[in-house]
Amino acid sequence: MRAIVFERNGGPQVLELKEVPAPVPGDGEVLVDVEAVGVNYRDVYERNGGGYGSEPPAIIGAEGAGTIRDTGDRVAWAHVAGSYAEQIAGPRALLVQLPDGVSTEVAAAALLQGMTAHYLAADSYPISPGDWVLVHAAAGGVGLLLTQIAKARGGRVIATTSTEEKASLARGAGADEVIGYEGFAVQAKEITGGEGVAAIYDGVGKATFLEGFNALGPAGRMILYGAASGRPDPIDPGMLVAGSWYVQRPTLGTYTRTPELLQERAGEVFELIDSGKLDIRIGARYPLEQARQAHEDLEARKTTGKILLTP
Numbered sequence: 001m002r003a004i005v006f007e008r009n010g011g012p013q014v015l016e017l018k019e020v021p022a023p024v025p026g027d028g029e030v031l032v033d034v035e036a037v038g039v040n041y042r043d044v045y046e047r048n049g050g051g052y053g054s055e056p057p058a059i060i061g062a063e064g065a066g067t068i069r070d071t072g073d074r075v076a077w078a079h080v081a082g083s084y085a086e087q088i089a090g091p092r093a094l095l096v097q098l099p100d101g102v103s104t105e106v107a108a109a110a111l112l113q114g115m116t117a118h119y120l121a122a123d124s125y126p127i128s129p130g131d132w133v134l135v136h137a138a139a140g141g142v143g144l145l146l147t148q149i150a151k152a153r154g155g156r157v158i159a160t161t162s163t164e165e166k167a168s169l170a171r172g173a174g175a176d177e178v179i180g181y182e183g184f185a186v187q188a189k190e191i192t193g194g195e196g197v198a199a200i201y202d203g204v205g206k207a208t209f210l211e212g213f214n215a216l217g218p219a220g221r222m223i224l225y226g227a228a229s230g231r232p233d234p235i236d237p238g239m240l241v242a243g244s245w246y247v248q249r250p251t252l253g254t255y256t257r258t259p260e261l262l263q264e265r266a267g268e269v270f271e272l273i274d275s276g277k278l279d280i281r282i283g284a285r286y287p288l289e290q291a292r293q294a295h296e297d298l299e300a301r302k303t304t305g306k307i308l309l310t311p
């Protein structure tokens, strides 16, 4: 089968299309024909190295959707190593059955980032009606979904984006105010009448994390869920006294750590899609062999919404 392999850590150039042996399912696993592969920022961290995902040599990726060879059941997954491939041997406990109302492609586009947006809005800081929250990179994969879920919970969203095109996508997802990164904390303070926001959802990291505290309201929650611009510098916990603030560094793995939690969270995301409350924007599709280009575009901030690879 064809797969995207990285034999060493490094830039997008380490991604290579290779012919490799088809996976052989072990105990508790099934062979799945992959129809769509989800590209996520985690794949960039995995490729770069530093303790995230598989060690090279390996097939990269973690998310996708397809059909179980033996049963014809449609399934999706967010935590199966080696997903940039025509087939995977998927552990049953990590596969989520797809409801009729959700296409296989939409499932591959929605599962990882949708469950992330869901736990961020429902658990990391449970958004209540009227709350102001700040969503960084709101036109990105997680960002567009988080903005919609925040609005569905009655929150008010201040969104950051880097271009006018992205700003208009964030508005389309329901953001109340869309601003640039320059001076975002001062602007957020002004928009909230000086109070500051109840929570900041920051997947950008180094470029935004520290400044964000200037936008946080009393007992506000700083939720650092990623580092697209690099890992932020460490902070002194003593600085949190200025606003009795909380800091969380969450990961989807915690919120889907058992098969039951995974099925429940996935079910809630599919229900939002099926009922028309969550729109999944597929910003770009690339053939599997163009995985390198997909990574280049993602890191160059050229993409919006979800990126998929088609094996």
Ligand SMILES: NC(=O)c1ccc[n+]([C@@H]2O[C@H](COP(=O)([O-])OP(=O)(O)OC[C@H]3O[C@@H](n4cnc5c(N)ncnc54)[C@H](OP(=O)(O)O)[C@@H]3O)[C@@H](O)[C@H]2O)c1
Binding pocket: 039, 040, 041, 042, 112, 113, 116, 137, 138, 139, 140, 141, 142, 143, 160, 161, 162, 163, 166, 203, 204, 207, 225, 226, 227, 228, 229, 230, 250, 251, 252, 253, 298, 299, 300, 301, 302, 303, 304, 305
């Ligand atoms: N903790 C978790 O459970 C979890 C799960 C899924 C994803 N994540 C994190 O969520 C974040 C978003 O992931 P995603 O897959 O949805 O990607 P994405 O948001 O579609 O792409 C990243 C976006 O970040 C923004 N950005 C700002 N500074 C950047 C920089 N220096 N380099 C690259 N991008 C920059 C860009 O939007 P603008 O051009 O508008 O700034 C870019 O489009 C990542 O940090 C990822 O690690 C965390």
